Amino acid sequence: MAMSTRVSKDDILRPMRRTSTEYYYVLAAASVAIAIFAVAYIIQLQHGLIVTGLADWGSGGGVTWGLYIGAFIWWVGIAHGGIILSAAVRLIGLDRYKPVARLAELLTIGALTVAGLYIIVHMGRPDRVVTSIIPAFPWTVHTSPLVWDVTVITLYFVMTATYLALTIRYDVSRMREDLPDRFDPLYGLLLIGYSEREDEVIERMVWWLALAIIILAPLLLHGGVIPWLFALLPSMPGWFGAIQGPQFLTIALTSAIGGVIITAAIFRRVYGWEHIITDDVFKGLTMWLGLFVLLFVWLQLQQIIGGVYAAPVDQAAATEAKLSHPVYWTAIGLVLLALGYVFAQGVRPSIFSIERSLAASVAVLVGTLLEKIFFVVEGLLYPSFSLYDAAPGDYFPTWIEMASVTGTIAIVVVFFALVAKVIPVVELHAIEELQEGGK
Amino acid sequence: MSADLPLQYDFSEDEERMRGILDETEYDTELGVALAKDAQKLIAGELSEAEFAARHHEAIIEEFETDERPLEALADGDLEEVDDDTDRKGLKDALSGFDPDDEQSRREVLKKSGAVAGVLSLGAWGTAESMAGGDDEEESGVAAADEDEEGRQMGMVIDLERCDGCIGCVDACREENNWSSGANWMYVLAYEDEGRDDEDFLIRPCQHCTNAPCDKVCPVNARHTREEDGLVLTDYDICIGCRYCQVACPYGVNYFQWGDPGEGMEAMSDEHRYDDRGRHVDGVPLKGTMGKCTFCPTRQDDPETRGSVACMEACDAMGMGAIHFGDLNDPESRPNQYLEERRAEVRTNGPHTDEDGVSPHSSTEEDDISTFKLLEDKGTDPNVIYIGNEPGPNAQQVDGPVSYEGRVGADRRKDVLDEGADAEANGNHESTTGVTRGDGHEH
Numbered sequence: 047m048a049m050s051t052r053v054s055k056d057d058i059l060r061p062m063r064r065t066s067t068e069y070y071y072v073l074a075a076a077s078v079a080i081a082i083f084a085v086a087y088i089i090q091l092q093h094g095l096i097v098t099g100l101a102d103w104g105s106g107g108g109v110t111w112g113l114y115i116g117a118f119i120w121w122v123g124i125a126h127g128g129i130i131l132s133a134a135v136r137l138i139g140l141d142r143y144k145p146v147a148r149l150a151e152l153l154t155i156g157a158l159t160v161a162g163l164y165i166i167v168h169m170g171r172p173d174r175v176v177t178s179i180i181p182a183f184p185w186t187v188h189t190s191p192l193v194w195d196v197t198v199i200t201l202y203f204v205m206t207a208t209y210l211a212l213t214i215r216y217d218v219s220r221m222r223e224d225l226p227d228r229f230d231p232l233y234g235l236l237l238i239g240y241s242e243r244e245d246e247v248i249e250r251m252v253w254w255l256a257l258a259i260i261i262l263a264p265l266l267l268h269g270g271v272i273p274w275l276f277a278l279l280p281s282m283p284g285w286f287g288a289i290q291g292p293q294f295l296t297i298a299l300t301s302a303i304g305g306v307i308i309t310a311a312i313f314r315r316v317y318g319w320e321h322i323i324t325d326d327v328f329k330g331l332t333m334w335l336g337l338f339v340l341l342f343v344w345l346q347l348q349q350i351i352g353g354v355y356a357a358p359v360d361q362a363a364a365t366e367a368k369l370s371h372p373v374y375w376t377a378i379g380l381v382l383l384a385l386g387y388v389f390a391q392g393v394r395p396s397i398f399s400i401e402r403s404l405a406a407s408v409a410v411l412v413g414t415l416l417e418k419i420f421f422v423v424e425g426l427l428y429p430s431f432s433l434y435d436a437a438p439g440d441y442f443p444t445w446i447e448m449a450s451v452t453g454t455i456a457i458v459v460v461f462f463a464l465v466a467k468v469i470p471v472v473e474l475h476a477i478e479e480l481q482e483g484g485k
Numbered sequence: 486m487s488a489d490l491p492l493q494y495d496f497s498e499d500e501e502r503m504r505g506i507l508d509e510t511e512y513d514t515e516l517g518v519a520l521a522k523d524a525q526k527l528i529a530g531e532l533s534e535a536e537f538a539a540r541h542h543e544a545i546i547e548e549f550e551t552d553e554r555p556l557e558a559l560a561d562g563d564l565e566e567v568d569d570d571t572d573r574k575g576l577k578d579a580l581s582g583f584d585p586d587d588e589q590s591r592r593e594v595l596k597k598s599g600a601v602a603g604v605l606s607l608g609a610w611g612t613a614e615s616m617a618g619g620d621d622e623e624e625s626g627v628a629a630a631d632e633d634e635e636g637r638q639m640g641m642v643i644d645l646e647r648c649d650g651c652i653g654c655v656d657a658c659r660e661e662n663n664w665s666s667g668a669n670w671m672y673v674l675a676y677e678d679e680g681r682d683d684e685d686f687l688i689r690p691c692q693h694c695t696n697a698p699c700d701k702v703c704p705v706n707a708r709h710t711r712e713e714d715g716l717v718l719t720d721y722d723i724c725i726g727c728r729y730c731q732v733a734c735p736y737g738v739n740y741f742q743w744g745d746p747g748e749g750m751e752a753m754s755d756e757h758r759y760d761d762r763g764r765h766v767d768g769v770p771l772k773g774t775m776g777k778c779t780f781c782p783t784r785q786d787d788p789e790t791r792g793s794v795a796c797m798e799a800c801d802a803m804g805m806g807a808i809h810f811g812d813l814n815d816p817e818s819r820p821n822q823y824l825e826e827r828r829a830e831v832r833t834n835g836p837h838t839d840e841d842g843v844s845p846h847s848s849t850e851e852d853d854i855s856t857f858k859l860l861e862d863k864g865t866d867p868n869v870i871y872i873g874n875e876p877g878p879n880a881q882q883v884d885g886p887v888s889y890e891g892r893v894g895a896d897r898r899k900d901v902l903d904e905g906a907d908a909e910a911n912g913n914h915e916s917t918t919g920v921t922r923g924d925g926h927e928h
C-alpha cells in the first residue's frame with residue numbers, strides 16, 4: 047500500500063467539510079428525477095394501475111407483473127450482495143476491502159429502502175398495506191412466499207441498520223469534536239450509553255451479526271425467498287425449478303459488486319481518496335465481479351441446455367422464446383462484455399483502469415436490471431397453459447413505470463449525498479489499519 | 486368398546502365452552518350438546534349404536550335438513566345391514582351410519598357432534614377410532630370436527646360436446662357481474678388441435694380448485710376458500726392488489742381491476758355484492774383489487790337460488806345445456822345426475838364414435854364418456870369436470886363463431902387497457918369509465 051502513508055482522519059472528514067458546486071448539481075438533478083417519479087406515482091394513484099403497460103395474462107393478452115417487480119428484485123439483489131460483501135470483510139478478514147465496507151452497508155440500506163418502496167408502488171391498494179397485511183400475518187406467513195419476502199426484507203433491514211449503527215458508534219465517539227456541530231443532537235443519540243469499554247463487546251456482536259448475515263443471505267434471501275416467489279409456481283415454466291435460488295444469488299452478487307465499484311469510484315474521485323480506496327481494492331473487486339458474472343452465465347447455460355434438449359413442451363416454448371428475444375441477448379451481451387474485460391485485465395494487468403472497471407460495472411448493472419425485468423415478463427408471457435391465442439401477450443413499460451427506475455436511483459444518490467455529510471462513509475478502523483500498514 | 490378406555494369425562498366442566506363454540510355455528514346448540522353427551526355414553530358402552538342412532542333421528546333431520554332417505558334402515562332396525570355394508574364399527578360409524586351413502590348428511594351430523602366431542606374428548610374419540618381398526622379412507626372424528634363446514638363443494642360438470650360457442654354464458658356473466666370490458670370471467674375458447682378435424686370448444690370459468698394455488702399465495706388471505714361450499718373468492722375489501730394470485734393460477738382466469746369499475750359497481754346492490762358472511766366478494770371488484778368468476782356466491786347463500794349461476798341459466802335458455810352447476814358432494818345434484826345420465830346413455834347406446842368409426846379415448850375403464858379436469862397434473866384439484874375432448878399441449882385457439890367484440894365487449898383486455906392508459910396518461914378522464922365498463926354493453 048504505497049500510497050497510504052499520508053492517510054489521516056482528515057481524509058474521511060473531508061465530505062463533511064467541503065461541499066462543491068457539483069454536489070449541488072447532482073442533488074438538483076436527482077431531485078428532478080425524484081419529482082418525475084412522484085408525479086408518475088400520483089397519476090398512478092389517481093387512475094389505478096391502468097396507467098402502466100401491465101394487463102391480465104390469459105385471454106387478456108398482457109403480463110401481470112413487469113418492470114416494478116423486476117426492478118424490485120434488482121434492488122433487493124444489490125442490497126443483499128452489498129451486505130454479504132461487508133459481512134465477508136469482517137468475518138473472514140478481507141481487510142483489503144475495509145475501506146469500502148461501510149459504503150457497501152450504506153448501499154444495502156439505500157437499496158432495501160427503495161426495494162420496499164417498489165412493493166408499495168406495485169400494489170393496487172397501497173392504502174391497505176398495514177390494515178390488510180398485519181391482521182392476516184400469523185396465517186399467511188405459513189403459506190405465502192410474498193409474506194416470507196416482506197418478513198425477511200424487514201429482518202434484513204433491521205439487521206443491517208443495527209450493524210451499521212454499532213460500527214458507527216465507534217467512529218463517532220472518536221471523532222466527535224471534528225464532526226459538524228449542527229448534527230450534534232444526532233451524534234448524541236447515536237452515542238447513548240457509549241463507553242470505550244463496550245468496544246470489545248461490540249466488536250464481537252458485530253462479528254456474530256456478520257456471521258448471521260453471511261449464513262442467512264445466501265440461504266434465505268437471495269438464494270431463498272426472493273427466487274421462491276417464482277421458483278415455486280408450476281404455472282410458469284420459465285420460473286419453475288430449483289435453479290432459481292443459485293441463479294438469483296449469483297445475479298445479486300454480480301449487481302452488488304457492480305454497485306459497490308460505482309459508489310466507491312465516485313467517492314474516490316470526488317474526495318481524492320486514491321490512497322484510501324486504492325487501485326488494489328478496485329482490482330480485487332473487479333476480479334470478484336468477473337467470478338460472479340461467470341457463475342451467472344454458467345447457470346444461464348444450464349437452463350438453456352435443459353430447455354432446448356428434450357424439454358417438456360411448455361418449457362421448450364419458454365426457452366425458445368427467451369433465446370429469440372433481443373432484450374435477453376442485450377442483457378447477456380452486457381455482462382459478457384464485462385466478463386471479457388475482467389479476463390483481459392487478468393491476463394494483461396495493464397488493461398486495468400478504474401474507468402474501465404466502472405464501465406464494466408455499469409454494463410453489469412444495466413444487464414442485470416434488464417435480465418430481471420425480462421425474467422419476470424417472459425415467465426408470464428409463456429405460461430404452461432398456452433391455449434390462449436392471446437398468450438404470449440405483449441408488454442412494454444409506460445413512462446410512468448420507467449420513471450420509477452430513474453426515480454429510485456436518484457433516491458439512492460440523494461441518500462448517499464446526505465449521509466456523507468453526516469457520518470464518515472469510510473470507517474476509522476480502515477484508516478487506522480492503513481496508517482499502521484503505511485509505517 | 487372395551488372398558489379400559491379413558492372415558493371419565495366430566496362433561497359439565499367443558500359444557501360451557503362447547504356451548505360457546507356451538508353457538509357460533511349455524512346449527513342448534515342443544516342438539517349438538519345432547520349428541521355429544523350421548524356420544525360419550527356410546528363410547529362408554531352405556532348406549533348401543535342403534536339406540537344412539539335412533540335417539541336424535543328426528544332432531545337431526547329437522548336441523549340439518551338431511552333428505553328423505555337417511556334413517557329408514559336404521560329406524561327399522563336394519564342396523565345389521567348397514568354395518569355389513571360399510572364394514573365399519575365404532576362411534577364414528579354410529580354417527581355416519583345414519584346414511585352411509587350420503588356423504589353430506591353424515592358430515593353434517595359429524596360436524597355438530599364432532600365439534601363437541603372432538604374438542605371435549607380427543608383421547609376417547611381417537612381411541613374409539615383406532616379401536617374400530619382405523620378407517621383410512623374416512624377422516625377421523627377429530628378431523629371432521631376440524632374440517633367443520635365442509636359439507637358442500639360447489640362445482641360444474643361442463644359438457645363440451647354440447648357447446649356451440651355462442652358465448653351466451655359470457656354475456657350473461659357480464660350482465661350479472663358488471664365486470665369491465667375484456668375481463669372475461671367466463672371465457673369460451675374455440676380451438677383446433679392436432680388430429681382433429683373440427684374445432685372444439687373449451688368453456689373456462691374459474692376452476693374453484695380445492696387445492697387452489699391462488700388461495701395459498703395470497704399475502705393477506707383476501708383470496709380464500711369459503712368453507713360452507715368451497716367457493717374460491719376474493720374479499721375486495723381486503724385485497725391489496727399484489728396480483729400474486731393471478732400469477733400463481735395456472736389457468737389464467739383472474740382479471741385485475743386496473744382502472745375504475747365506474748358505474749359497474751354502483752349498479753349492483755349491497756345484497757348482491759356482500760355474501761352471507763358480510764364479505765365483499767360478489768360482482769365487479771373495486772379499483773385495484775382482483776376479480777374472477779365467483780360461482781355467484783350470493784345466489785348460493787339463498788336456499789331458493791342455491792345451485793343456480795347466471796352462465797348456466799343462459800346456456801339452458803339457449804337450449805344448449807352444456808353447463809351443469811351444483812354440489813359435487815351431493816349425488817343428487819344436477820352435475821352428478823348429469824354425469825350419471827351421460828354415462829348411462831353411453832352404456833346403453835354404446836360408445837360415441839366419430840364418422841370414421843374411431844372412438845375417442847375414454848378416461849376410465851368402466852365408462853365410455855371421456856371426462857377430464859383441466860391441467861390436473863398441476864395438482865390444483867379443480868372442481869370443474871369436463872365431458873369431451875381435452876385440449877392437447879399444442880392446441881391453439883382460433884376465432885369462434887361469435888366475436889367477443891360484438892357481443893360482450895372485448896376479447897383481449899390489453900387492447901382496452903392500452904386505450905385507457907394512453908387516454909388517462911394524457912389526462913383524458915372521459916375514458917376512465919369507457920375503459921372499464923360501458924363500451925361492451927352498448928351493443
Ligand code: SF4
Binds near residue numbers: 699736738865
Ligand atoms: S382456477 Fe385459478 S383462480 Fe380459480 S381457484 Fe384455481 S387457481 Fe384459483
Ligand code: SF4
Binds near residue numbers: 706723727728729731
Ligand atoms: S391480488 Fe389480492 S387476492 Fe390476489 S393475492 Fe394479492 S391480495 Fe390476494
Ligand code: SF4
Binds near residue numbers: 657662691777795
Ligand atoms: S358461475 Fe357466475 S361468475 Fe362464474 S362464470 Fe358463471 S355467471 Fe360468471
